[in-house]
Amino acid sequence: MLLSRSALAATALSCALAAPAAAAPTAVFDTCPPEAEGARCGHVDVPFDRADPSAGTIAIAFEQYLHTDPGAAESAIIINFGGPGVSTIALRDLARGWREVRDRFDLLLIDSRGTGRSGLVNCPDYQSGNGPSLIALGATCARQLGASAVRYSSADIAKDYDAVRAALGYELVDFAGTSYGGVNANAYASRFGRHLRSVVLDGGVEPAMDPFARGYVGVQKMLDRLRAICARSRNCGRSPREAAGAVGRVLDRLRRAPLRGTALDAHGGSHELDLAPGDLLVHVVDNVEGFGLTQGEFPAAADALERGDAKPLLRLAAEGDFPIPGDSGDVNFYSQAANSATYCLDNPWPWAASAPLALRKLQWAAAVAATPDAPFAPFRAEEVMFSLYGMSDFCLPWPGTGTQLAVEPGARFTKAPTLILDGEFDANVGRAEVVAARFPNATLVHFEGLNHTPGGWSQCARDLRDRFLRTLTIGDATCADSATFDNPAVTAFPRRASESPAATAGPGNRGDLRLARVAADATIDAFKRGILNRFSGGDGTAPGLRGGSVHADGDEHWTATLDGIRWTDDVAVSGTLRWSFDGGPFEADLRVDGPGRNDGTLHLAGGFLIHGAPRSIAITGTLTGRRVVASVPSN
Incomplete structure (x- = not known):
């Protein structure tokens, strides 16, 4: 289904853009690594703390891929693949998916501050998960970073991006944000809209969203996903209501006692499982790995559990299981410290930013206790918000939480044409309609049957994106009404x-x-x-x-x-x-x-x-x- 709030303002922005001027002195060009074939690599030194000149500078790294046609570029497309904490430059191979617009557009990959080659922040124990809890590891990391822990917000990142834009001589850019890159795009669009030719949000996360709203919106989208899968799958053999009701039946069982057992994941790894309601949400109901192939198995697994056969449900739990805390891998690709340093500043939290950790915990517990369960049904508010899905353990120990929102209340957004690509089954982005309403010239396209980031899974989404970047219109979007993949359900798990x-x-x-x-x-x-x-x-x-x-x-x-x-x-x-x-x-x-x-x-x-x-x-x-x-x- 296609939602359009207004006609795109193509005529207002159809003036030809001048070729990038000679790089300003603040752009320093460096030797590119071998894997950055065809790029111009460099950095721009920006203030580390714009309110305190004595804090020095931080080098913001970029890779610039020039357009292939002769003449001036239409503009530069700033691509942000998400995170937070992910190095955009390290994901340069994903930029190959933008080859259809390389003839007329430069591509600009920028490492956000704290990631990759832009002043990488690394707390080794936090990165490896070597500690008793996320809260303890985050507290140690925040102490390690000291006063700098509050200098990695999306507001600062937006200002850094604009400094790179100016240093490279672009008057206008297109900002394409994927997943949490949509937050960075919103932060930029609400501060530097005059420099935007267009905005593309591919599964873009709603910025500065109340954590309770994020929780219950996500739960309801997960249930909608189960309903839709069973409505479209002949194998399901259940009504959509019965499919979603299976979650409540399993929750009733888990509230009496956690489900304990051993199961193998798809790699043959053995998992000792202790499944409580919050684990059911995080590791089973929200697990959409591998094209969502296992999503339609849940109702049949719930029936098997009621017959005394826990193996199908335990297998689903094993396949979605991961350690908490866990190893976050190569810090040059993803920095857990940078993730917290951005996410926790960008979003509001129901505790006092100046309160010590012990008091914050009490204020968080009080806020959860005061939250009605109904919006989270069949889960309870505490089961969602005290799970990893609530994200509080990452942010409770972080200084300055919620003090530098990615988008300030009442912010005015760019009038540049904006395209928002939204997956029907995406339970991790918030409300695409709310995001679209903030952009005066937004077009929202819903993609049937897709989860997060439609552009990564759908040729239709990529074609619409490329057409939009070229013409600032999308034309016929009915291809979004047909799912890219089926989600095959399971009728039953028989033992014999x-x-x-x-x-x-x-x-x-x-x-x-x-x-x-x-x-x-x-x-x-x-x-x-x-x-x-x-x-x-x-x-x-x-x-x-x-x-x-x-x-x-x-x-x-x-x-x-x-x-x-x-x-x-x-x-x-x-x-x-x-x-x-x-x-x-x-x-x-x-x-x-x-x-x-x-x-x-x-x-x-x-x-x-x-x-x-x-x-x-x-x-x-x-x-x-x-x-x-x-x-x-x-x-």
């Missing part, structure tokens, strides 16, 4: 083949329809886990739900080998599978070792995952010498 739903019989079928369904479900589930493994850095080898393994290889075109995969305890499935991301056929040749002598061979052919591919999988072959002609939904 006799408990499985049956496949749908075709003409001439004489085979066991439940066993045929188990073989198909085992194959789909195994392939999903192989994809999850590969897209989270593994080699494609993943365990089956109840035994066996799969090895998936591919990029655009995939093959997978199943070795004794067990979807139920009494059936093992082996064989090979072929599939491609271009919507090509999903085909598998399987050997089925069923209960007793109920064995055989099956061939699967159909579609999978790609929206518009066949919505069913045909099953042919023999089981116990009997002909099988059947089908199952692929979504």
Whole structure:
């Protein structure tokens, strides 16, 4: 669906931009690293504390990629890929996705202060998670940074960006903010709107949002996601209301006692789990890794739990599990210290900025206790706000919290044309409609079925973005109304083949329809886990739900080998599978070792995952010498 608040002001901004003037003296050009092929690299020295000249300067690093056509550039596109705490320059490979506009536009990558090559801040223990709690690690980091801990807000970052713009001689720029880069774009647009030709927000986070509103808006979007998946998936077999209601049923169980157990993730790693309500939110309901392939499994996993089978839900928890505190990886790519130093200053908090930590904790607890549960239902306010989703543990120990909001109340925003790309299933950005309302010339495009940052997943989103940058209009946006991917749900998690739903019989079928369904479900589930493994850095080898393994290889075109995969305890499935991301056929040749002598061979052919591919999988072959002609939904 397309929302447009007003016609884009293309005519007002159609004047040709002059080529960048010779760099001002404050731009210093440096030697580029080998990986920055074709770039001009440099830095601009800016005041570290603009209210205190004696504090010295900080070098803000940039990489500038000049347009390829002869003549003057249309403008420079400042790209910020998000964070906070992420080095934009380190993500330079993502800029290849902007090649369609490189003919007329320069690209400008700037490391925000505190990240990458712009005065990187590093608290080693905070970065590695080497401590008892996030609060303790954050407090130590803040003490390590001292007075400088409050000098990394998005307000300061916006001023740094404008200094780089001016030093490179651009009168107007386009600001493209992805995820938290949308906060930086808002900070810039509310302070330097006169220098903007346009703004693009791709899954842009709502700036300066009350943490309680962020919490309950996120919860309701997660529930909407479950409802929509079941409404669109034939495999779900439940109404949208029943699908969302599964969350409440599991919560009732967890409130009586946490769910404890061991499960394997998609890498085969073993997790000792102690699942409480807050963990359910953070590690299960909000886990959308791997194209959201596992989102539609939750209602069936909840039913299995009520039957005494915790394995499906524990597996979901293991796949979304991560240690808290945990290792944040290479600080040159992502700085946990810079994340807190920006996020905690940018947003409001219900404690006094000058209060000591002990008092802040009391004020936070009082604010949570005074918050009604209804907006968070079926969760309780405390279950959300005391979880990692509430983000308070990062900011409770940080000085100056909420004193330098990314967008000040009553700020006036640029009138430059603005495009906002919003994923229907995105539970992490706040309210796209609220953000759009702040920009006088905003167009908001909702993308059906997508999670965070549509531009990273949808060719439609990239095409609209590129067209907008070229023309300051988007034209026909109906492509956003068709989902890029299906979200295949699961009907049930049977323990034995006799408990499985049956496949749908075709003409001439004489085979066991439940066993045929188990073989198909085992194959789909195994392939999903192989994809999850590969897209989270593994080699494609993943365990089956109840035994066996799969090895998936591919990029655009995939093959997978199943070795004794067990979807139920009494059936093992082996064989090979072929599939491609271009919507090509999903085909598998399987050997089925069923209960007793109920064995055989099956061939699967159909579609999978790609929206518009066949919505069913045909099953042919023999089981116990009997002909099988059947089908199952692929979504």
